[in-house]
Amino acid sequence: MGALFSRVRLIYQTLKSISDSFSALSKRISRDPGLPTPAPSRSYWCLPHSPLDNLETSSLPADADVVIIGSGIAGAAIARTLLDSSSGGKKRPLRIAMLEARDICSGATGRNGGHISPNSYQDYSELASKYGVEAAQAMIRFRLAHLPALLAVAEEEGLLPESQARMVDQFDIYLRETLFQRAKNSLAAYFEALPERREKHDIRDAKAKIEDLQLSPLATGCISQSGGALHPYRLITGILARLLNVYPAFQLFTHTPCTDIALAADGRSYCIITPKGTLTTAHVIHATNAWAAHLLPGMRRKIVPMRVHMTAQRPGSALGVETADALPWTGTRAFVFYPGTTMFAFDYLTQQPNGDGLDADNSAKLGSDVSADTGYPAPAGELMFGGGAMLGGRAEAVLLDNIGIADDSGTDFEVTAYLGGALERYFAPGWGEESSTSSSRAARTAGGSVSPSGDDGWGAGRIKAAWTGIMGLSADGQPWVGRVPRYASQRAEPGEPPTPEANLSLARPGEWIAAGFSGEGMTHxxxxxxxxxxxxxVDVSVKGKDASALPPQFLITEKRLKEADIEAFLGEVGSE
Structure with a gap:
């Protein structure tokens, strides 16, 4: 009887815990995300800081033509396009103010995994079922277009060395045979819809071919394609530095959060309110992703913050090095690991190069602490690993616990412990001995010195750094882009400016948004x-069907806002 009573109590406690968890989740996804935490966890990407963080900025201007809130990848793309596209001609340059609540690029862009690896075959069938075949094809092609676009931008800006932007071999690794079979079925449907992708993928299901990748024998299958990787923080800060240098009318203000937006007294512009003062503008652009609902109350439950974990780790001594049977591959591969039976539980891995450059021509520099090409500390093959997919079967609970969390000041012990131990298991027996400092790999190959206390203030041992970032989870899984409806802003829109000159050939005044990338910001x-x-x-020349054209399903409309249901969406994901 005692055992039965204990069992009943355990079932009751479990059901109560689940009920309490869902009740707490419902409250979290409905609340105001607030402003970004002033003291976030220490992201490995963001140090050393960009010189722009020490930029002496003047006081806020009285007004600007456009105000961009957010200095991440979306904000930089907006500023670059506005400034480069509108320069020259008879009209005066656009006066643009960019506001950042914390250090420059300190949000998701400066805290992510560095992948340019779009979900493609994994998502195609679901997209086709929901939006139709033609729309699904366009959405996948839009994702795929980001790799060549970002590589081209890095080259155009002269930032290839600093940003480490490069092509890599992308491997999706499946540890369960059932999920691998489902993945192959999804790939077959994907090829039917996008036949041009058929030659871009390779399926490995023979043990010998998988072991050639230094993977654990537990891996049952692999699907590979070309992908990309980069140092996101240095790419974006480098772009913004060039814009500030070339366009005097472009100003960047860090540690200047926008705390409120109100219609100005003249009814023709907005008042942007900050702790450093107020400025007026006809155009407000929200590029704040997970925090968008703070200034757009109607976006609550439409874009929900979600905390995710990242680490920078030292690789095992045998990983990626040249052997009698294999060529070196440090910095040239990226992985997505699917250890369970669902596609939504995965871990992701990229790797920085070893030394200044990306090829053997730079091998003589590997012992240097500072890159001769960039002036930054030389990378040493650090493994940039994030996720927390399994956690002993608690993946779903951990995911729920982090939805609605907009605080990136700390890390979850359980997730960090998992990330600290998973890589050796994914690559056993190819991991080798532990490395104590990131410079040890360079020291073995080029005679460099090893600091016994770690390097540059990072932790010794396997994990150099662990941090969190906040992604913006979209209520229907797709980004929100375009003119913000009053339903979302809950504010009146300004009237037309008094003269055409003041409008500078821009669209009519209003608020705009590019946010809600659901953890896929690098490919959206x-x-x-x-x-x-x-x-x-008002650039009408971009209308067309090229791969980089924005899919209509991403446009923000009042109808879409009313239909998007975050709880229904989460239910669909969880029922996979």
Whole structure:
């Protein structure tokens, strides 16, 4: 009887815990995300700081033509497009003010995994079922267009060395045979819809071919394609530095949160209220992603913050190095690991190069602490690993616990502990011995010195750094781009400016948004920002069906806002 009573109590406690968890979740996804936490956890990407963080900025101007809130990848794409597209001619340059609540690029862009690896075959069938075949094809092609677009931007800006922007071999690794079979079925449907992608993927299901990747024998299958990787913080801060240098009318204000927006007394502009003063503008652009609902009350439950974890780790001594059977691959591969039976539980891995450059021509520099090409500390093959997919079967509970959380000041012990131990298991027995400092790999190959206390203030041992970032979870899974309806802003829109000159050939005044990238900002945010800037510029030349054209399903409308249901969407994801 005692055992039965204990069992009943356990069932009761479990059901109560689930009920309490869902009740707490419902409250979290409905609340104001507030402003970004003033002291976020220490992201490995963001140090050393960009010189722009020490930029001496003047006081806020009285007014600007456009105010961009947010200095991440979307904000940078918007500013670059507006400034570069509108320069020259007879009209005066656009006066643009960019506001950032914390350090420059300190949101999701400066805290993500560095992947340019779009979900493609994994999502195609669901997209086709929901939006139709033609729309699904356009949405996948939009994602795929980001890799060449970002590589081109890095080259145009002269930032290839600093940003580490490069092509890599992308491997999706499946540990369960049932999920691998489902993935192959999804890939077959994907090929039917996008036949041009058939030659871009390779399926490995033979153990020998998988072991060639230094993976654990537990891996049952692999699907590979080309992907990309970069140092997102340095790419975006480099772009913004160039814009500030070239366009005197562009100003960037860090530690200047926008706390409120109100219609100005003249009824023709907005008042942007900050702790440093107020400025007026005809155009407000929200590029704040997870925090968008703070200034747009109607976006609550439409874009919901979600905390995710990242680490920078030292690789095992045998990983990626040249052997009698294999060529070195440090910095040239990226992985997505699916250890369970669902596609939504995964871990992701990229790797920085080893030394200044990306090829053997730079091998003589590997012992250097500072890159001769960039002036930044030379990378040493750090593994940039994020996720927390399994956690002993608690993946769903951990995911729920982090939805609605907009605080990136700390990390979850359980998730960080998982990330600290998972890589060795994914690559066993190819991991090798532990490395104590990131410079040890360079020291073994080029005679460099090893600091016994770690390097540059990062932790010793396997994990150099662990941090969190806040992604913006969209209520229907797609980004929100375009002119903000009053339903979302809950504010009146300004009237037309008094003269055409004051309008500078821009669209009629209003609020705009590019946000809600659901953790896929690297394959959505840049071109979404470009598209939004062209809307503000009334650039009719971009209408068409090229791959980089914004899918209509991403446009923000009152109808879409009313239909998007975050709880229904989460239910669909969880029922996979």
């Amino acid at each position: 945010a840049w071109l979404a920002g470009v598209a939004l800037a062209r809307m503000v510029l």
